[in-house]
Amino acid sequence: MRVVVIGGSGHIGTFLVPRLVRAGHEVISISRGARAPYADAPEWEQVRQVLADRQREDGEGVFGSRVAGLSPDVVVDLICFTVEAATALVERLRGGTGHLLHCGSVWRYGPSHKLPISETTGTAPFGEYGIQKDRIARMLKEETASGGLVTTSLHPGHIVGPGWHPIGPLGNLDPAVWSTLSAGKPLQIPGDGAELMHHVHADDVAQAFERAIEHRDAAAGEDFNVVAPTALNVRGYAHTAAGWFGQSASLEPVTWEEFRRTTTPEHAGTSWEHLYRSHCFSIGKAEALLGYAPRYEPEAAVLESVRWLIEHDGLQVARPLIA
Incomplete structure (x- = not known):
């Protein structure tokens, strides 16, 4: 499949992009071009690089069209931080892309009351970052449940x-x-x-995204905690x-x-x-539906x-x- 990774040179993309190439996908990485990936890998030679300033183009209302214009089968969005940006991308990809995967955060949950925290037992978030990540996850779930774009949100812990x-x-x-x-x-x-x-290793987060792509039907409309064991x-x-x-x-x-x-x-x-x-989070859902098996x-x-x-x-x- 043709997979577009938004923010491909960041922490997760450093490991995800080579994984996708090894899996046989055609990969396009969108980034500002401000830095190289955190670790070298020969697979990057097979990756098409597209330079774009996501924040500026979101402000101009053209970023979704840029992504859709690449004709992706799958889009992995690793750098979306507001529900407005997420909604704009969904509306542009709806009907033309098979699967949108969003990188959320465990900060979509507030202070712990019961441990481990599952996808349904967390408290309400606080702080703008966590509130936005929670709103995005809920919007994506509703989008898929209503028959729209197939989406999945994955929520990493403290990436290392x-x-x-x-x-x-x-x-x-x-x-x-x-x-x-x-x-x-x-x-x-x-x-x-x-x-x-x-915490969670960046390669384990990449593994979760790769498995969500592989298991699209199981991942459709779902949200997953992605952390170490x-x-x-x-x-x-x-x-x-x-x-x-x-x-x-x-x-x-x-x-x-x-x-x-x-x-x-x-x-x-x-x-x-x-x-x-x-x-402290449960990864039981990701293990059961995606086959997630963190190495670290x-x-x-x-x-x-x-x-x-x-x-x-x-x-x-x-x-x-x-x-």
């Missing part, structure tokens, strides 16, 4: 992989946590360390990460007020957004990210990895 910083044990992107843990120094944590984060809490994550450097984590629980005084407003805000949600446990996925960053001078640590 080579080439970028993972969400760390404090629920933020502050690189200082890795130098602290690698040195065996005390690490202040907000709360008691039981708050959860659910298990989740990490703050203290477990910190102890595991310290062990990669031959250290033991020394954790000092503090109040949120104290924690905010030790870091930047940006890092503190990101920590609160992750840890307040305290997410969360700690293995994060370790791959950390190792890549250290090897490429993107992360300063006190001791070398022994893991």
Whole structure:
């Protein structure tokens, strides 16, 4: 099939595009051309590249026509963030494209009340990003249920992989946590360390998209959580990460007020957004309907990210990895 991947050079597309080529599909990648994929693969030589500024063209009302003009059998949209943009694309593809797959987010759910969270048991989202992702997923489900375009939405957790910083044990992107843990120094944590984060390797997300394309009938009109088989809490994550450097984590629980005084407003805000949600998800639906089988446990996925960053001078640590 001819598959158009919108945002093909990003985290997920880096792994998805080569997978689709290996599966025998004709692949067209739409991106701004601002960066290369995060990992090299020979399959990219067989990919047609289309340069487009999605945000600008959505504003001009022409992006949907650009995508439809490529005559795709399948469209994978990895960079849609508003229900207006999603609706415009649906309306342009309806009747001409066989399957639209949307990349959502687990932030379509609010704080956890019952674990693990399934596609039907999450609380209402908060924050504009999560609200928009939830609205898009509901719109797509209604579109397919009403007899319109066949759609599927997949909702990844905290994506990790080579080439970028993972969400760390404090629920933020502050690189200082890795130098602290690698040195065996005390690490202040907000709360008691039981708050959860659910990571997923980018290649496992790509696998889920590939399987949703393969199993179109089972995926039609559905939404899926896409995460690692298990989740990490703050203290477990910190102890595991310290062990990669031959250290033991020394954790000092503090109040949120104290924690905010030790870091930047940006890092503190990101920590609160992750840890307040305290997410852990079920992948039972994706396993049953798509055959989703993630290869990476969360700690293995994060370790791959950390190792890549250290090897490429993107992360300063006190001791070398022994893991």
